[in-house]
C-alpha cells in the first residue's frame with residue numbers, strides 16, 4: 001500500500017508565549033515539534049505498512065526548520081520525505097495550504113491512502129484534510145478512531161462523530177485520525193542515527209508549476225485574512241478562594257446565591 | 263437580496279439546535295446587510311422539520327428529501343450543497359461546528375474555492391459592513407478576527423455560543439421542495455451507528471469534572487454522586503480516559519469536548535492549556551485543588567484550596583442533608 005502522511009511542524013503549545021498587550025504570538029519563544037495528532041497519523045501508516053507492505057511518504061509544507069519533523073518521521077518508519085518550502089507558499093490559509101499539498105500529491109503520482117491528523121494545535125481547524133481530499137477528488141472519512149479491516153481496495157473504519165459510525169471507504173481515499181487510534185511509538189536510537197543520513201527532498205513553487213496554478217499558493221491563493229489577533233483577557237473571573245474547615249460550606253453558599261444549587 | 267444560508271443538520275430525527283442558534287444570528291446579520299435568511303436541510307422524511315426552521319427565523323427553507331440522504335455521506339451532501347450555492351449564490355453560508363459540519367464544510371469550501379473559517383465563537387458586522395468571524399486558535403490561547411475575500415463567506419460555528427432565539431409559531435416563510443440530483447457511487451458506504459455516546463457534555467448545564475488528582479477509578483463514584491445531586495454530569499481530563507477509567511465522551515478539552523455549562527467544577531485538575539481549551543468559556547468555574555499555584559485557579563470564579571478527598575465528601579453530605587430536610 002502506498003501511503004502519504006501529511007505532517008506539520010508546530011510550536012510546543014505548553015511553552016509558546018502570547019503577548020496580550022501587542023496581540024502577538026512569539027513563536028520563537030517555543031521549541032518546534034511535530035503536531036501531536038500527526039504522530040498518530042504516521043503510526044497508523046506504519047502499522048498498515050507492517051501488515052501490507054508498500055511505502056510511506058511524509059509530506060509537509062513549512063519553513064526549512066520543518067525538516068527536523070520530517071527527519072523524525074523517517075526515524076519512526078517513513079521511507080521518503082518531502083518538504084514544500086518557498087516564500088510563495090507563506091501566509092497560506094487552509095484553502096491555499098490544502099491546494100499546495102494536493103498539487104504536490106499530484107506530482108508524487110500514485111497513492112492508495114492519505115492520512116492526516118484530526119487538527120493542528122496552532123491552526124486548530126481540522127479543515128486541511130477534507131480540503132485536500134476535495135482537491136484530489138477522492139472520498140474522505142474524518143475522525144477515524146479505529147481501523148477495523150484493511151483490504152487492497154478498501155478500508156472498514158470507525159468514525160467518531162460523537163456517536164460512532166461504521167464506514168467503508170474505497171481506495172484511494174483520505175482519512176483524518178484522532179488520538180484514540182493508536183499510541184505513537186518512539187524511534188530507536190539506531191533509527192534516529194540512520195535517519196540522519198537520509199535525504200529530504202525540498203520542492204519550491206516552481207517544482208509544482210506543471211501540476212497546479214501558482215496563484216493558488218500562499219497569500220495569493222488565500223481567501224481569508226486575519227485582521228486582528230486578540231489574546232483573551234480572562235473574562236473577569238472573580239478568583240475568590242476559600243480555605244480551611246468550612247470551605248465547602250462557603251462554596252455552596254455562593255453557588256446558592258448564584259442560583260446554581262438549590 | 264443577499265442570502266444568508268444556514269445548514270440545518272439532522273441528528274436522530276431532529277434538527278440539531280445549533281441551526282436554530284445560527285438562524286437567530288442570521289436574522290441579526292440580515293438586518294445589518296439587508297439580507298434574507300435561508301436554510302437548507304438534507305435527509306429522509308424530514309419535511310416536517312422545515313416549519314420549525316421558519317419558526318426560528320428562516321424566510322425560506324430548501325428541503326432535499328430522499329432515501330439516499332438518510333445517512334450522512336459527505337460526498338453526496340457536498341454535491342448538493344455545492345449545486346445549491348452555484349444556483350442561488352448566498353452571500354454567507356454558516357454551518358454548525360459539529361463533527362459532521364466540520365467534515366462537510368471544508369469539502370464544500372474547497373469545491374467552491376472559497377474561504378472557510380473554522381469553529382467560530384462570534385460573528386459581527388463591522389463599520390464597513392464586512393463580516394468579522396472570531397475564532398479561537400493556538401489551542402484556544404488566542405482569538406483571531408477573520409475576514410473573507412471570496413463568496414460565499416463560509417464559517418463553521420460552535421454550538422451554544424450564540425443565543426437561542428425564541429421560537430415564533432406565527433412566523434411565516436416559504437418551504438421549497440427541491441429535486442434531488444442523481445449522484446452515483448461516492449466510494450463511501452455508511453454502515454450505521456455502532457456505538458451511541460453515553461453523555462452529551464456539550465448540552466450539560468452542570469459538569470463535575472475530575473482529573474489526575476483522583477487516585478483510583480473507584481473515586482469517580484464520588485464525582486458521579488456530586489453530579490447527580492447537582493443535576494449535572496461527569497467530565498474528566500484526558501489522563502483518566504487514557505487510563506481507561508471512563509469513556510472518551512466524558513473528556514473535556516482540545517482533543518475531547520468543548521463545553522460551556524452554567525457551572526463547571528474542576529476537581530484535581532491542574533488547568534493545562536489543552537484542558538482549558540475545552541472549558542474556559544463556562545459561565546461559572548469552580549476549582550478544587552490542593553496546590554494553590556495550580557493554573558486552574560487563574561481561570562476560576564471560586565476556588566477551594568484543599569484535598570478533594572475532604573472537600574467532595576463534605577459537599578455531598580451537605581447537599582444530601584439539604585435534600586432530606588426538603589422532603590421529609
Ligand SMILES: Cc1cc2nc3c(=O)[nH]c(=O)nc-3n(C[C@H](O)[C@H](O)[C@H](O)COP(=O)(O)OP(=O)(O)OC[C@H]3O[C@@H](n4cnc5c(N)ncnc54)[C@H](O)[C@@H]3O)c2cc1C
Pocket residue numbers: 036037121472473474475476498499500501513514515516517518519529530531532533534535536537540550551552553556568569570571
Ligand atoms: C495534543 C494534545 C491534546 C490534549 N488534549 C487534552 C484534552 O482534550 N483534555 C485534557 O484534559 N487534556 C488534554 N491533553 C493533556 C494535557 O496536556 C494535560 O496533560 C492534562 O490535561 C492534565 O490533566 P490533569 O489536570 O488531570 O492532571 P495534572 O496536570 O497531573 O493535574 C492534577 C492536579 O490535581 C491536583 N491534586 C492532586 N491530588 C489532589 C487532591 N487529593 N485533591 C485536590 N487536588 C489534587 C494537583 O495539584 C494537580 O494540579 C492533551 C495533550 C496533548 C499533547
Ligand SMILES: Nc1ncnc2c1ncn2[C@@H]1O[C@H](COP(=O)(O)O)[C@@H](O)[C@H]1O
Pocket residue numbers: 006007008035037038041059060061062094097101115116117118119120123124125126127128129
Ligand atoms: N502545512 C502543512 N503541511 C502538511 N500537512 C498539514 C499542514 N497543515 C495541515 N496539515 C495536515 O492537515 C491536518 C489538519 O490541519 P489543520 O486544518 O491546520 O487543523 C494536520 O493534522 C496535518 O495532517
